Amino acid sequence: MKPFVYTAQAARVVFGAGSLARLREEIERVGARRALVLSTAGQRASAERVADMLGPAAAGIFARAVMHVPVETAREAREVARSLNADCAVAIGGGSTTGLGKAIALDSGLPIVAIPTTYAGSEMTPIYGITEGGLKKTGRDAKVLPRTVIYDPQLTLGLPNTLSVTSGINAIAHAAEGLYSVDGNPIMDLMAQEGIAAFARSLPAIEADPADIEARSNALYGAWLCGTVLGNVGMALHHKLCHTLGGSFNLPHAETHTVVLPHALAYNAPAAPEAMQRIARALGVADAAQGAFDLAQRNGAPTALRDIGMAAGDVDRACEIALQNQYPNPRPLERDAIRQLLQDAFEGRRPSPRG
Numbered sequence: 418m419k420p421f422v423y424t425a426q427a428a429r430v431v432f433g434a435g436s437l438a439r440l441r442e443e444i445e446r447v448g449a450r451r452a453l454v455l456s457t458a459g460q461r462a463s464a465e466r467v468a469d470m471l472g473p474a475a476a477g478i479f480a481r482a483v484m485h486v487p488v489e490t491a492r493e494a495r496e497v498a499r500s501l502n503a504d505c506a507v508a509i510g511g512g513s514t515t516g517l518g519k520a521i522a523l524d525s526g527l528p529i530v531a532i533p534t535t536y537a538g539s540e541m542t543p544i545y546g547i548t549e550g551g552l553k554k555t556g557r558d559a560k561v562l563p564r565t566v567i568y569d570p571q572l573t574l575g576l577p578n579t580l581s582v583t584s585g586i587n588a589i590a591h592a593a594e595g596l597y598s599v600d601g602n603p604i605m606d607l608m609a610q611e612g613i614a615a616f617a618r619s620l621p622a623i624e625a626d627p628a629d630i631e632a633r634s635n636a637l638y639g640a641w642l643c644g645t646v647l648g649n650v651g652m653a654l655h656h657k658l659c660h661t662l663g664g665s666f667n668l669p670h671a672e673t674h675t676v677v678l679p680h681a682l683a684y685n686a687p688a689a690p691e692a693m694q695r696i697a698r699a700l701g702v703a704d705a706a707q708g709a710f711d712l713a714q715r716n717g718a719p720t721a722l723r724d725i726g727m728a729a730g731d732v733d734r735a736c737e738i739a740l741q742n743q744y745p746n747p748r749p750l751e752r753d754a755i756r757q758l759l760q761d762a763f764e765g766r767r768p769s770p771r772g
């Protein structure tokens with residue numbers, strides 16, 4: 418076994434259908450009395466429901482979270498939190514809403530109670546991201562790790578099928594890269610494998626019946642595990658490529674992860690055979706890269722960058738940007754092979770099997 422360092426990160430997880438009903442006692446548990454409830458504009462009804470449940474413990478609602486946390490939105494939300502004397506942020510929604518809560522916490526230290534309704538996994542990480550002048554900067558700070566996470570599968574029944582699959586594969590990507598991370602450890606390996614397996618069984622079941630509460634529970638269980646892996650170990654090529662594509666070409670987050678993952682796995686396969694075997698086993702397939710591709714395609718998710726808004730002329734520039742910085746990755750970054758990876762992802766080719 419290779420040497421490792423493992424630091425446990427304290428987050429309380431309250432899991433199960435109907436667990437939203439415990440919100441008020443969870444707010445009291447973090448010592449808060451005036452919670453600012455956050456959501457996107459589209460999920461405002463959920464924020465209102467949460468505020469109603471909190472009654473006098475709700476300081477107000479800020480329903481303007483958007484993807485990638487623009488600095489202007491972060492400033493506005495911080496000001497609202499200050500003016501309402503909020504002593505806690507309740508984030509109900511996906512990674513965009515959790516991310517806004519983190520931007521507030523980074524500035525003020527307010528505790529976050531996160532109620533995730535997608536599978537992105539941000540609720541389990543001390544990673545924040547804020548976008549200024551078209552550039553997203555990310556960092557790690559223990560202050561932004563939500564204090565309590567309430568996973569209630571009933572809140573995810575309305576998550577559209579395609580988004581369920583792409584968001585699930587976004588989470589699988591955290592676990593997959595965790596398995597070949599430069600600073601991985603055996604606990605995260607276990608969580609990663611279990612998290613991938615939870616999605617391998619739940620995503621097809623959700624596609625067959627979006628109201629299947631057991632499948633929805635399994636997917637949130639996977640989100641918890643995969644998000645924990647992201648929060649604990651460093652990511653590699655796949656996440657860097659997705660951030661390049663999302664940041665420089667404004668491609669949608671979860672869809673980009675879904676398209677790129679099979680190709681990033683195929684690229685790294687020769688240098689990380691043991692991780693690939695574990696991913697394949699968790700997916701219940703013979704080949705990790707093909708398994709990730711098939712999971713997306715069979716469940717109605719996009720498989721080509723050209724189908725989610727990328728232009729053919731952008732492939733060269735994406736390659737240049739991706740090669741600008743070196744970072745830990747099992748296989749060294751090779752220009753021609755990265756260019757080919759991006760071309761394959763652009764066209765949506767199914768990766769070839771690795772021996």
Ligand SMILES: NC(=O)C1=CN([C@@H]2O[C@H](COP(=O)(O)OP(=O)(O)OC[C@H]3O[C@@H](n4cnc5c(N)ncnc54)[C@H](OP(=O)(O)O)[C@@H]3O)[C@@H](O)[C@H]2O)C=CC1
Nearest residue numbers: 457459460485511512513534535537539542544572575576
């Ligand atoms: N810091 C970290 O550790 C991580 C950060 N992230 C960040 O999170 C963001 C992506 O998060 P992601 O969750 O994919 O996307 P969003 O939070 O943007 O949510 C995506 C969509 O999901 C819809 N939605 C959410 N919940 C429901 C629901 N219950 N029912 C119906 N629709 C719903 C929203 O609808 P509507 O349009 O109505 O609001 C929205 O359109 C990115 O900015 C990414 O960088 C992702 C992973 C980890």
Ligand SMILES: O=C(O)/C=C\C(=O)CC(=O)O
Nearest residue numbers: 544545546555587656659
């Ligand atoms: O960009 C961020 O907000 C931080 C991390 C992620 O988005 C992880 C991911 O790519 O899913």
